[in-house]
Amino acid sequence: MKLQSVVYILIMLFLAFVLEHLPLPEVISWFQPSWVILVITAVVLYAPSAFGLWVAVPVGLMLDVEQGSLLGLHVLLIALHVYLLQLLYRRMYLFNVLQQAGVIFLMVMAEQILHYWAVAMLREDATPVLLFEVALTTAFLWPWMYAIGYRSLRRLERG
Amino acid sequence: MPPFQGQRVALIAVFCLVLMWVDNEYQWLDPVRYAIGYTVAPAQKTAVVPLSVAEWLGENASLRRELLKENKILAARNLVLERKAQRMASLEAENMSLRELLSASDQVDDKVLVTSVTAVDPDPYTQQIIIDKGGSDGVFVGQPVLDAHGLLGQVIDVLPLSSRVLMIADSNHAVPVQVNRNGVRAIATGTGALNELELIYVPNTADIKVGDMLVSSGLGGRYPKGYPVATVTSIVNEPGESFASVKAEPTAKLDRSRHLLLVFTDQSGRVPPAQLWGTAE
Numbered sequence: 001m002k003l004q005s006v007v008y009i010l011i012m013l014f015l016a017f018v019l020e021h022l023p024l025p026e027v028i029s030w031f032q033p034s035w036v037i038l039v040i041t042a043v044v045l046y047a048p049s050a051f052g053l054w055v056a057v058p059v060g061l062m063l064d065v066e067q068g069s070l071l072g073l074h075v076l077l078i079a080l081h082v083y084l085l086q087l088l089y090r091r092m093y094l095f096n097v098l099q100q101a102g103v104i105f106l107m108v109m110a111e112q113i114l115h116y117w118a119v120a121m122l123r124e125d126a127t128p129v130l131l132f133e134v135a136l137t138t139a140f141l142w143p144w145m146y147a148i149g150y151r152s153l154r155r156l157e158r159g
Numbered sequence: 160m161p162p163f164q165g166q167r168v169a170l171i172a173v174f175c176l177v178l179m180w181v182d183n184e185y186q187w188l189d190p191v192r193y194a195i196g197y198t199v200a201p202a203q204k205t206a207v208v209p210l211s212v213a214e215w216l217g218e219n220a221s222l223r224r225e226l227l228k229e230n231k232i233l234a235a236r237n238l239v240l241e242r243k244a245q246r247m248a249s250l251e252a253e254n255m256s257l258r259e260l261l262s263a264s265d266q267v268d269d270k271v272l273v274t275s276v277t278a279v280d281p282d283p284y285t286q287q288i289i290i291d292k293g294g295s296d297g298v299f300v301g302q303p304v305l306d307a308h309g310l311l312g313q314v315i316d317v318l319p320l321s322s323r324v325l326m327i328a329d330s331n332h333a334v335p336v337q338v339n340r341n342g343v344r345a346i347a348t349g350t351g352a353l354n355e356l357e358l359i360y361v362p363n364t365a366d367i368k369v370g371d372m373l374v375s376s377g378l379g380g381r382y383p384k385g386y387p388v389a390t391v392t393s394i395v396n397e398p399g400e401s402f403a404s405v406k407a408e409p410t411a412k413l414d415r416s417r418h419l420l421l422v423f424t425d426q427s428g429r430v431p432p433a434q435l436w437g438t439a440e
Binding site for chain 2: 017020021022023029048052056065066068070071072073080083087121123
């Protein structure tokens with residue numbers, strides 16, 4: 001992997017964290033997509049052998065601290081996301097962008113359910129999580145992420 | 160895919176669940192959280208840049224005429240506040256001497272630190288904000304936060320350069336209050352809506368009226384006594400119900416305040432609520 005690609009990935013991750021932290025109006029905040037999951041999807045599809053489960057530990061812990069959730073919650077979600085991507089990436093290459101977005105919608109929704117289960121197991125007062133909204137916006141933004149993340153990384157590698 | 164990937168994911172899942180359980184039950188992981196805070200700080204600082212640029216532009220692009228006008232208004236306000244402060248000094252002295260007579264010395268004026276809001280938690284189920292002072296400024300968990308109009312909330316999570324504040328309107332939050340007029344005690348819990356608190360366990364016969372000012376009673380041992388919390392907006396007495404349903408509006412501008420005050424109250428001789436429960440059992 002080229003140095004440029006690594007730098008590009010780090011910049012994308014940094015921007016994803018900035019976007020996670022961006023103050024938003026109440027109405028939009030219901031539809032806040034999980035930017036970090038989007039970036040990780042593009043990165044794992046780009047180099048499935050290099051970006052394995054280890055990615056989940058640093059990124060997940062940072063996300064936990066950023067969002068003030070229980071330490072380990074996002075590690076679990078990202079690890080599951082990476083695992084599902086590793087199971088599916090060969091098929092994902094054959095899909096068109098819209099089909100990929102559909103798969104990502106289902107994956108994010110499954111992770112949100114897991115999120116809810118994990119919190120409900122540990123705390124009595126588990127707040128409901130946003131199942132559809134987050135998954136919907138994340139899937140909706142995938143075509144753009146596919147272009148600026150995956151395709152650009154491929155071009156960097158070739159050019 | 161590498162071999163044993165499924166087993167690895169299962170292992171990570173178990174590890175994460177244990178980690179979450181430890182984080183939920185004990186405080187051992189707080190230093191870890193604090194250290195990771197350094198890595199997130201740059202992104203958090205960057206996220207506020209557009210906001211600060213807009214503020215800076217607004218300040219620099221305003222007209223001289225407007226600035227002069229604002230200056231005049233502020234000077235007038237300052238005069239009014241100065242007058243209040245003069246009376247405050249004598250009242251404070253009087254209060255102290257009376258307290259000495261009762262042999263219950265107490266500090267009336269608390270130390271404060273000014274901070275500004277850098278972000279609002281996007282999670283719509285909680286009412287939390289993030290401020291730009293953290294552990295390196297001496298902020299601690301449980302520290303009361305005020306704005307210019309009243310009590311706003313308390314610090315629940317401290318990172319090196321920022322902290323997370325739980326607002327009084329969060330549905331998981333409650334403040335012990337008393338009516339300023341007559342000292343009737345109650346508990347104000349958040350409802351999840353920024354403009355409404357609810358008083359719980361208020362008897363139908365309690366002397367509370369619409370428009371009453373509720374101040375913190377200091378009984379929980381977390382908030383200092385005497386800061387305005389809310390104004391009563393409605394009281395409904397349901398016949399057959401044991402408690403009256405009392406709604407109040409927070410005096411602090413929860414959705415508008417940009418600059419907040421962190422209060423440093425005297426922590427000596429104060430028992431953290433958790434330990435208090437421990438000894439009671």
